Amino acid sequence: MPQIDDCDDATSHETLTSLVSAPTLHKMQERFSGLGQVTVCICHVDGTPITKPTWGSEFSELIGTSKQGQAAFRQGLATCSGNAKPALGPVCLEGMELYGAPILCQHHQLGAIVVGVRDAYAPPEKELRVIAKKYGIDWDALRESGVPKFPWTGGTPDAIHRYADELAEIIATIYGQALRITRQLAGLQAVHGLSNLLSGTTNLQEILDLTVQRVVEVLRVKACCIRLLNQETGELVIKAVHNLSEEYQRKGAVMLRENAIDAAAFAGEIVYIEDARADPRIRYPQNARKEGIVSGLCAPMTYRGETIGVLRLYTGVLTRFSDEKRQLVRSIASQAASAVINARLHAAQAAAERTRLQVKVAAQIQRRMLPASPPAHPVLSFGYVYDPALEVGGDFYDLIELPGGAVGLAIADVVGKGVPAAMLMSSIRSSLRAHALGGEPASQVVESVNRGLCRDTLESEFATLAFGILTDDGQSFSCCSAGHLPPLLLRGDAFQELDTGGTVIGVLAEAEFEEAAIALEPGDTLVFVTDGVTEAMDFDGHCYGWEKLQHSIRTHRDLDAQPLALELLWDVRRYAGLAKQTDDITVVTVKVRA
Numbered sequence: 001m002p003q004i005d006d007c008d009d010a011t012s013h014e015t016l017t018s019l020v021s022a023p024t025l026h027k028m029q030e031r032f033s034g035l036g037q038v039t040v041c042i043c044h045v046d047g048t049p050i051t052k053p054t055w056g057s058e059f060s061e062l063i064g065t066s067k068q069g070q071a072a073f074r075q076g077l078a079t080c081s082g083n084a085k086p087a088l089g090p091v092c093l094e095g096m097e098l099y100g101a102p103i104l105c106q107h108h109q110l111g112a113i114v115v116g117v118r119d120a121y122a123p124p125e126k127e128l129r130v131i132a133k134k135y136g137i138d139w140d141a142l143r144e145s146g147v148p149k150f151p152w153t154g155g156t157p158d159a160i161h162r163y164a165d166e167l168a169e170i171i172a173t174i175y176g177q178a179l180r181i182t183r184q185l186a187g188l189q190a191v192h193g194l195s196n197l198l199s200g201t202t203n204l205q206e207i208l209d210l211t212v213q214r215v216v217e218v219l220r221v222k223a224c225c226i227r228l229l230n231q232e233t234g235e236l237v238i239k240a241v242h243n244l245s246e247e248y249q250r251k252g253a254v255m256l257r258e259n260a261i262d263a264a265a266f267a268g269e270i271v272y273i274e275d276a277r278a279d280p281r282i283r284y285p286q287n288a289r290k291e292g293i294v295s296g297l298c299a300p301m302t303y304r305g306e307t308i309g310v311l312r313l314y315t316g317v318l319t320r321f322s323d324e325k326r327q328l329v330r331s332i333a334s335q336a337a338s339a340v341i342n343a344r345l346h347a348a349q350a351a352a353e354r355t356r357l358q359v360k361v362a363a364q365i366q367r368r369m370l371p372a373s374p375p376a377h378p379v380l381s382f383g384y385v386y387d388p389a390l391e392v393g394g395d396f397y398d399l400i401e402l403p404g405g406a407v408g409l410a411i412a413d414v415v416g417k418g419v420p421a422a423m424l425m426s427s428i429r430s431s432l433r434a435h436a437l438g439g440e441p442a443s444q445v446v447e448s449v450n451r452g453l454c455r456d457t458l459e460s461e462f463a464t465l466a467f468g469i470l471t472d473d474g475q476s477f478s479c480c481s482a483g484h485l486p487p488l489l490l491r492g493d494a495f496q497e498l499d500t501g502g503t504v505i506g507v508l509a510e511a512e513f514e515e516a517a518i519a520l521e522p523g524d525t526l527v528f529v530t531d532g533v534t535e536a537m538d539f540d541g542h543c544y545g546w547e548k549l550q551h552s553i554r555t556h557r558d559l560d561a562q563p564l565a566l567e568l569l570w571d572v573r574r575y576a577g578l579a580k581q582t583d584d585i586t587v588v589t590v591k592v593r594a
Contacts, residue, residue, distance in 0.1 A: 016042075016103060016110040017050060019178035020171060021451060026051045029113075032167055036160050039064070039096065039116035042171075045109050047078025056116065058145035063093045066135040081112040086165055094131050095119060097157065101164040105172045105179065113171075115164045117157045178452075181430060204343045208240035211336040215313055216242050219325070222293070222316040225249075226301070226336065228309035229256060229266075236262055236310065244291065244314075251287040259283060261298050265310045270326045271298040275318060295319040299329045301337035308337055362392045362422040369429050374562075375401045379474030382407075383561030383589040385569045387532075387581075394421035395530045395584035398429060400436050405472030408436040408445075411528045411588050413484065414463040424461050428453060428505075432467065442469050442480040443515040446505065450482065454509035462506030466528060468498075470520075474592055477526065480515040485534065488550065489518065490525040490557060495550055526590035527553055527568070532583035536576045544575050561591040 017025070025042050033040045033054040041053040053073070055061035063069040072092045080089035080100025089098030096116040103110045123131070125143070132139045212224040223243040227236035236254045256262055260281045264271045273279055273296040276288040288294075296314040300307045311333040321329075374382035384397055394417050400408035410432055414421045428449060435448040446467055453462070466487060468479030479487055483504035486497040500516035529549065536544040552571040556564050565587045572585060 015044065016171070016175060019175050022050055024448075025171065026054075028167060028171065030054050032113075032115075032163065036115075036117075036163065038160055040164075041077060041114050041116075042103075042111060043077050043081040043114055044111050045082055047074065047081040049074075049077065050111060056118070059142070060093060060096060060116065060118065062137050062142055062145050063131070063135055066137055068135050069093055076116075077114050080114045083112070084109050086161065089114070092116075093118075094123075099157075099161050099164060101161070101168040103168045103172050103175070105176045110172065110175060113164050113168045115160060117160055177434065181427075204340060205240070207336070207339045207343055209242075211311070211332070211339075212240045212242040215311070215329075215332060219313060219329070221313045224311070224313045226309060226311050227254065227262070228301075228340070229307075239309070248287055248291045251284045254283065262310050265298045265300045266307050268300060268302070268307075270300075270330055272296075272321065272326075273298070276314070292316050295321075297321055297326065297329050299326075299333035301333045301340070303334060303337035303341050306337075306341065308340060311336060358419050359392055362419045365426060366392055366396070366422050369396060369398075369426060371397075371399045375399055375407055377405075377407060377470075377474065379593055380407070380470060381561040381591045381593065382409075383563070383565035383587075383591075385565045385585070385587050387569060387585040389532070389581050389584050390417050392419060392422045393417065393584035394425070395532065395586040396425045396429060397528070397586055397588050398432065399588075400433055402436060402469070403439065407470045408432075408442075408467065409470060409528070409588065409590065410436075410465065410467045411484065411530065411586060412463050412465040413530045413532075413584070413586075415461060420461075424457065424463065427456060428463055428465070432465075436467075436469075441515065442467050442478050443501075443513045446480045446482050446501070446513045447511070450505040450511055450513075451509050453506040457506055459507070462504045464504050466501070470590065475520055476517065477520055478515050478517040480513050482513055485529055485531060488527045488553065490527070490550075490553055491521060491523070493554070495553075520592050522592055522594040524592040525553065525557055525564070528588040529568075530584060530586040532581075532585040533568070533572055533587060535583060536572050536581070536585065537579055538576055539579050544572055548575065561589045564591070565589045 029040045029042055029051050032038075033056055036056070038056040039053060039060050041049050042051045043049050053064065055064060064073050076090050076092045076098045080087065080098050083100055084102055084104065086099070086101050089100055091097050093116070096118045099115045099117070101113045101115070103112060128143055129139060131137070132142045208226050212226055215221070215224040223241070225241040225244055226239050228239045230237055234256050236256055236259070238249055241249060254262065256266065261271050261273065273282070276282050276293050276296060277285055279285070282288060293314045294316055295318055296312060299311045301309040301311055311329070313329065370386060371384070374384070382399055386393070386395065386397065388395065394414040396412055396414070398408070398410045400410070402408050412425070412428060414424045414428070416424070431449045431452045432445065435445045440448065446465060449465070464482060464484035466479065466481040466484040468477055468487065470477050479498045479500070481487070481499060481501035483501070486499035489496040489498060496518070498516045498518065500514050502513040503511055533549060534544055534546055548571075549568070552568050556567040559567060568587050568589070569585060
């Protein structure tokens with residue numbers, strides 16, 4: 001049977017490091033090696049190392065880094081890495097037993113964790129001399145490395161192998177989550193991008209031509225066409241094509257009542273055609289063979305319950321389509337139908353309606369992303385206010401309940417406004433929560449979010465971010481400010497700015513960030529704001545500023561966290577008066593109970 005390509009596998013499963021960074025893998029590897037005093041290396045399927053091996057002992061490292069040892073170890077890695085099931089590998093490097101734990105995602109092998117275990121004993125001198133000569137190693141160095149410096153605490157080989165299997169599963173899970181997020185973002189970006197293109201014109205034919213062209217480009221298929229229903233004749237008339245010959249377009253009339261595929265699409269189905277050359281539902285199979293059409297999808301062009309036509313896409317090889325891909329095609333077809341219907345009625349009205357719907361959905365998504373209530377804490381109280389300048393703003397804040405009772409606190413200001421800012425905010429929030437819940441320090445969380453943002457967004461898309469972690473006992477706070485206004489700590493009558501971090505996120509993938517840690521005391525007040533507070537202007541164009549903010553905090557310092565946040569907002573509003581607000585205002589407060 002001919003091989004069937006899977007659209008998602010063909011485009012999404014590239015390499016392990018395409019979604020999980022090599023430094024992250026190496027950190028996991030080092031911790032595993034340190035716990036078990038074993039040699040660990042993470043490899044591609046062909047045995048090529050992704051990470052530099054972490055050696056379990058100086059003895060192993062001396063042998064493994066020698067010329068002969070490197071060749072033997074690489075051969076062992078290749079033997080272990082290609083197995084789709086956990087398997088013992090060869091014994092190499094004078095007694096090191098290798099074990100390969102495959103990293104699998106959706107039945108696709110991304111690589112393997114190869115673990116090398118050796119007995120914890122010092123070889124006799126005679127044996128060491130033979131080994132030194134065999135590998136060309138300095139005898140004195142090898143003799144000293146052969147003396148165990150630490151007691152064996154790594155557990156049994158079986159326990160180490162089980163841990164390797166579990167770590168491989170954790171890595172695969174991280175990859176799978178990143179893959180799902182990437183797919184969802186790609187789908188959102190495709191629909192959003194098409195929406196932007198369609199909203200830029202009121203010409204019906206231009207709308208149709210743009211749609212079929214973008215489907216081919218985004219989904220990487222052979223061809224696409226749109227057929228619209230002639231209500232009087234019942235014929236599905238070709239209105240736009242991309243990469244189909246004139247001969248194929250003239251093959252004959254397609255009547256809705258006579259075509260099972262299109263009739264099913266008009267009933268609301270996404271119809272899958274595995275092989276158009278042999279499918280009995282195809283009216284013109286000989287034309288499909290001549291055109292080189294094999295698999296395809298037929299989606300209804302439906303808007304507000306009205307189906308006006310079908311969108312068909314074709315591939316040149318046998319192809320499967322995942323549920324995500326089918327839903328993406330449905331979304332694109334529906335988006336095109338909306339554009340067609342509204343263009344027929346009133347182009348300007350259609351553009352305004354699409355914008356209104358998009359903003360409404362984005363605003364709902366944005367509201368759902370903000371905390372519904374502050375976390376309960378025995379020592380700390382939290383307050384927050386959010387006042388967007390538009391229906392959809394570019395600010396966001398989050399309070400994340402972390403394992404063990406700690407609380408992660410984030411406040412950010414995304415570049416831009418409206419739907420693009422909301423989409424970027426959604427990406428940052430998802431990444432922030434994923435990394436924060438992993439137990440990383442504040443600076444590492446910011447670094448991880450920054451790397452993901454640089455990978456998945458345009459150069460013009462960035463944000464400022466302040467992220468901190470409050471310990472479960474409320475006695476310590478560590479914070480990293482990535483280009484954001486530093487948090488303010490009020491203790492007594494003195495303010496302290498926690499101005500440690502780095503540049504904005506989303507610009508430099510390899511940027512490093514620092515964090516500041518401070519002990520908290522009863523009565524302390526922490527305040528986080530966006531620049532909509534400090535840059536709020538009165539009618540004379542004067543900014544509210546840092547000094548007025550500090551004065552306001554002192555004035556209301558005796559209030560609990562939520563009333564304090566509200567009073568800070570009202571002080572800004574009173575200062576600005578009726579002057580038009582041009583930026584979002586966000587305030588988050590934390591009080592350490594006395």
